[in-house]
Amino acid sequence: MNTKVTPALVPYDDAVARYEPTLGLEVHVELGTASKMFCGCPTAFGAPANTQVCPVCLALPGSLPVVNATAVESTIRMGLALNCTIVENCRFARKNYFYPDMPKDYQISQYDEPIAIDGYLDVEVPTSDGVETVRVEIERVHMEEDTGKLTHTGGATGRIHGADYSLVDYNRAGIPLVEIVTKIVPGTGALAPEVGKAYVSQLRDLMRSLGVSDVRMEQGSLRCDANVSLAPPDGPLGTRSETKNVNSLRSVERALRYEIRRQAAVLDAGEKVKQETRHFNEDDGSTSPGRSKEEAEDYRYFPEPDLMPVSAQPEWVEELRATLPELPAAHRKRLQSEWGISDFDMQSVINAGALELVEATVAAGVSQAAARKWWMGELAREANDRGVGLSELPVTIDHIVRVEDLISSGALNDKLARKVFEGILAGEGDADEVVAGRKLELVSDDGALLAAIDEAIANMPEVVAKIQSGKQQAAGAIIGAVMKATKGQADAGRVRALLLERLPAEG
Amino acid sequence: MTADITRLSAATLAAELAGKQMSSVEATQACLDRIAEVDPQLHAFLYVDAEGALATAASVDRRRDAGEELPALAGVPIALKDVMAMRGVPTTVGSKILENWRPPYDATVVSRLREVGLPVLGKTNMDEFAMGSSTEYSAYGPTRNPWDHDRIPGGSGGGSAAAVAGFEAPLAIGTDTGGSIRQPAAVTGTVGVKPTYGAVSRYGLVALASSLDQAGPCARSVMDAALLHEVIAGHDPRDSTSLPGPVPDVVKAARTADVRGLKVGLVKELNGPGYQAGVRQRFSEVVELLTALGADVREVSCPNFTYALGAYYLILPSEASSNLARFDGMRYGIRLGDDGEANVEEVMARTREGGFGPEVKRRIMLGTYALSSGYYDEFYGQAQKVRTLVQRDFAAAFADCDVLISPTCPTTAFPIGEKVDDPLAMYLNDIATIPVNLAGNGALSMPIGLAPEDGLPVGLQVIAPPRLDDRLYNVGAAVEAALEDRWGHPLIEEAPQ
Amino acid sequence: MADLTREQVAHLAQLARLDLSPDELDHYNEQLNVILAAVAQVGEVAARDVPATSHPIVMTNVFRPDEVRPGLSREDALSGAPAAQDDRFRVPRILEEEPS
Structure with missing residues (x-):
């Protein structure tokens, strides 16, 4: 039986006028290490089923875990980049529960002694009139391991409910995961969904700049659980729902927006929000109830006896700190000042997802003004029309460099240059081919x-x-x-x- | 002729093999013949790998014939407790839940045996998942004590001890979580050593309690145990709890056998009214013997040992309840009740219900409780603190002593069936061996005579500070030599045939 | 310390995935209470300021380098599986979602 009751929703503006949302975000990042967290199996995505397994990650009787040094170092670097305190002595713990995708029927995780605590990420949230910086406080960063992958077979939907049986591929089991948990984020008001999205987006940029993960949400190497609760102004915190595995930036925003509207309806009706996990449905942007948290799971955590404690000595932490690259926020500030552009112009570049391309184009010798003009103008419009990212257009940085050369040598003017890009986008070849094909050369005789x-x-x-x-x-x-x-x-x-x-x- | 071979010590066998007075195939065949003859009564083995053992033996013989320099124990047959994973060989851990499981990999201990070339005769019986002190909790029926077939051979490693005591194998591998090497050694008149925690790799040892488990040698003499210890000990990068650094020279220590000037502490709490009269008698004779040999024996007190049994029976079940979770019928072992209707949760519960025996279920329930929210501090947390206190008691005792001694167990071998339904009485068997596992020290058990009242073997426990396992062999060899001088032969010769 | 109730024992069995029969529940209820009464002696020790020991011999930072090592062939990986299909382990239908 799979009856779906669509609950009443309150219009978003009304919901946030009556209630104050409080956010909480839990992000899992799969580290891009060569080998798994506790064994030497490779971590490549998409390998044939059960070909990247060994006695350890299959939990064969007698096998034992050994910690991947790079995973620990990556986690410490993540903690540092998130302005956390690196805890000098931490340890692993077992989280006990039975589930067929988890070979040991416990997960090696960290419990009361995580490796990094008490940090923050300053998130730049685009608003109608510019940019607002919101400090999202980090409660903890801890290490754990991923589970295997289930395929639900039989039944109509290929989903868990109604399946006849399931098939398990343990290739993913034991891949290092880092969980980043925020403290509650109060006071974001109507911006809450944007804050959630911007946090995940900027966290992703941060991880990418650290080189610790490929952070591809579509492949599950970055996964987000978005929690939100509503309370009347000045009222005590409400009961939160946890929407699991929200797997794109846009979905983070949509899921939060939906939950705010749904919970407002529940509260308006004088009912209580249930503490539960919910699923996000990409198709219609709704969430649906999952596992109820009423009967609290008893995970029987205890220190992992098969692993020794981790001691993050200050000298080691400082060595790792020295390996941190320029982090995205600082990087953005530096570029803006080098380019000498306003906050608004800078934010436009960021919002268009053009920062990396503009930066690379400037690095290739094009003026910042020209680089911005091209990427943010015709090309952004074209990408938008096609529903793709800028980097997916057939125009490359090399094309822009060549067109700019032609302009400065007097062979093209702006108007002709636009036609050259039109031709490139239409697949007529590179800049010179389009110029020749369309006979766009300026009359220089x-x-x-x-x-x-x-x-x-x-x-x-x-x-x-x-x-x-x-x-x-x-x-x-x-x-x-x-x-x-x-x-x-x-x-x-x-x-x-x-x-x-x-x-x-x-x- | 073969009957004689099986009675040789591992050291003598090794020498004869090295001198080519005998081939490994002959020695191995002799053991296999002996197993065929006596094991139907003893039931020390769950699986005999005649083919594999003879193939290893033949390969060692070929290499020796080709003039290769081989390690001391190359070609000496050995029995393996069924708790160790061995590629392609059934590994049941004494449980129905792993019936017919053939691991696709070798335990590190097995790899080392293979490297040195010890033919593995087969897998020995044990209490299911090493939970027990009598081998009666094996899902495959009890093992009998070679001294008296109506009595238990100890546990959990009763099969390994009985195989050695019954001359089926000169050597065996055991594992010791609370006494499972030492107590079977004591009640079968053999030598068993639990090395310092981390001295021997646990990789491939099917875990009972990760922070307590340790593999070690079973043999008929202290020197034989030392020779085997040397083969299996040493750092293993696959085990995060494996000790780095060199292994103490235990063979040299067994040769030294000199206790003059050694400070020996007699642990007050591990002896007394609860111990059988004959056990206490033999133990006090050994104290006199040690004094006569020039040792300086004094009494020490370890007051927190009183609480060790309680702490142990909280820590062990807790870790075990988690370690045994993986036996859920999904990836290996048997699966029960999968009728196409039942869901995964039901199939897991049915598999575990039918696959585990009563003692295993009892301890899983106990451990689940001790770790559960609201009870953790009272039980598991408090037990871990008691563990600290036990360690401190040892540290204080070793500040004044080079080694500590006690009887290995309170009684000699008890009759099969006597305690099988009385878990507490069964647990009390481990009272003298448990503190060592909690603290991580190495300890040895060796025969020191027969109890006058029942004619059954009594064991002496020698305990050394962590990492200094060589002291066990020095003291053990000295006592053994003096006793054998007195008896005119090793005690095991008196075992009925 | 209060005795375990039969209900608690049933809950423990559920947590531990043991499909105990009613007789077993009674039997274990009784035995667990006997054992717990005995092990509860650990509570008599005044140990408020004593640190817990989780490892008999403590070392720190026992790591392995991030290097790929050969694992099992798929045949070996699946060799013990009670049921397999399409190179995967086949398991009965799952009702509950994964806890988090």
Whole structure:
């Protein structure tokens, strides 16, 4: 039986007018180590089922875990990047529960002694009138291991309910996971869903810049559980729901928005929000109830006797701190000041997802203004129309570099350059091929230009008189006529120079 | 002729093999013949791997014939407690739940036996998942004590001890979580050593209680145990609790056998009214013997040992309840009640219900309780604190003593069936061996005579500070030599045939 | 310390995935109470300020380098499986979602 009752929803603006949302985010990051957390099996994504397993990650009787040094170092670096205190003595603990994707029927995790605690991430949240910085406090960062992958077979949906049986692939079992848990994030008001999205997005950038994970949400190497509760203004914290495995940035925002609307309806009806886990449905942006948390699980945590404690001596931590790259926030600040652009312009670049491309284009020798102009203009529009990311367009940084070269050598003007990009986007080849194919080269033959100028002079004696009386600004009309005559393929600057030579001011 | 071979010590066998007076195939065949002859009564073995053992033996013989220099124990047959994973050989841990499981990998101990070339005769019987002190909790029926077939051979490693005492194998591997090497050694008149925690790799040892388990040698003499200790000990990067650094020279210590000037502490709490009269008598004779040999024997007190049994029966079940969770019928072993209707939770519960015996279920329930929320501090947490106190008692005692001694167990072998339904009485058997596991020290048990009242073997326990396992062999060999001088032969010769 | 009730014992059996029969529940209820009464002696020790010992011999930072090592072949991995299909372990239908 799978009856789905769609609950009543309160319009979002009404919901946040009546209730104050409080967020909590739990993010799992799969580390990009070569081998698993506790054994030497590879971690590659997409390998044939049960080909990346050994006695340890299959939990064969007698096998024992040994901690991956790089996983510990990566976690400490993550903790440092999140401004955490690295705990000098921490240990692993067993979290006991039975589930067929977990070979030992316990997960090696950390419980009361996580490796990093008490940090924060300053999140830049785009708002209608600029950018708001929200400090999201981090409660803990801890190490654990991933589970195997279940395929539910039989039944109609391929989902857990209604399946006849399930198949297990343990390739993923034992891949290092780092869990990052925020403290509650109060006071974000109507911005709550954006804060959630921006947090996950900027956390992802941070992980990527650290090089600890490929953080691909679509492959599950970054997974987010989004928790939210509502309370009347100045009221005590409400009961939260936990929406599990929200697997894209957009979904984080949608799930939170939905939960706020749903919980508001529950509260409006005078009922209580149930503490439960919920699932996000990508199709319609709704959430549906999962496991009820009423009967609290008893995980019987205890210190993992098969593993020794971890001692993060200050010297070691400092060595690791020295390996931190420039972190995204600092990096953004530096670029903005190098480029000399406003907060608003910078945020536009970030919001367009163009920061990396603009930066790389500048690094390839193009001016920041030109790089921004191209990526943020035609190209952004085109990407938007196609529903793809900028980096997925057929235009490359090399193309932009070449077009800019052609402009500065006078072979192209802005207008023609746009046509070149049009051609590249249409698959007509690289910049030079499009120029040749569409015959976009500026007319640089002075003879041809002079002929056109002479014709215009002949047709516009009154303009000529103005120019000759010293009103050089009148030249525009003749230049326009020449451009028209050459179908735009003339360099306007050159036309002006030739015209003024032809008609020196009298006196 | 073969009957004689089986009575040789491992050291003598090794020498004869090295001198080519005998081949490993002959020695191995002799053991296999002896197993065929006596094991139907003793039931020390759960599985005999004649083919595998003879193949190893033949390979060692070939290498020796080719003039290769081989390690001391190359070609000496050995029995393996069924708790150790061995590639392709059934490994049941004495449980129905792993019936017919053939591991696709070798335990580190097994790899070392293979490297040195000890033919593995087979897998020995044990209490299910090493939970027990009598081998009666094996799912495959009890093992009998070679001294008296109506009595238990100790446990959990009763099979390994009986195989050695019954001359089926000169050597065996045991594991000791609360006395499972030492107590069977004591009640079968053999030598058993629990090395310092971490001295021998636990990789491939099916875990009972991870922080207590330790594998070690079973033999008929102290020197034989030392030779085997040397083979199996040493750092293993696959076991995070494995000790780094060199293994103490236990063979040299067994040769030294000199206790003159040694300070020996007699643990007050591990002797007394609860101990059988004949056990106490033999033990006090050994105290006199040690004094006569030049040792300085004094009494020491370890007051917190009183609480060790309680702590142990909280820590062990707690860790075991978690270690045994993986036996759920999903990846290996038997699966019960999968009728196509039952869900995974039900099938797991049915498999575990039918696959585990009563003692295992009892301890899983106890451990689940001790770890459960609201009870953790009262039980598991408090037990871990008592563990600290036991360690401190040992540290204080070793500040004044080089080794400590006690009887290995309070009684000699009890009759089969006597305690099988009385878990507490069964647990009390381990009262003298448990403190050592809690603290991690090494300890040895060796025969010191027969109790006058029942004619059954009595064991002496020698305890050394952590990592200094060589002291066990020095003291053990000295006592053994003096006793054998007195008796005119090893005690095991008196075992009925 | 209060004795375990039969209900508690049934809950423990559920947590431990043991499908105990009613007779077994009674039997274990009785035995567990006897054992617990005996092991409860640990509570008599004044140990408030005593640290807990989880490892008999403590070392720290026992790590392995992040290197790939050969594992099991798929045949070996699946060799013990009570049921397998499509190179995967086949398990009965799952009702409950994974706890978190």
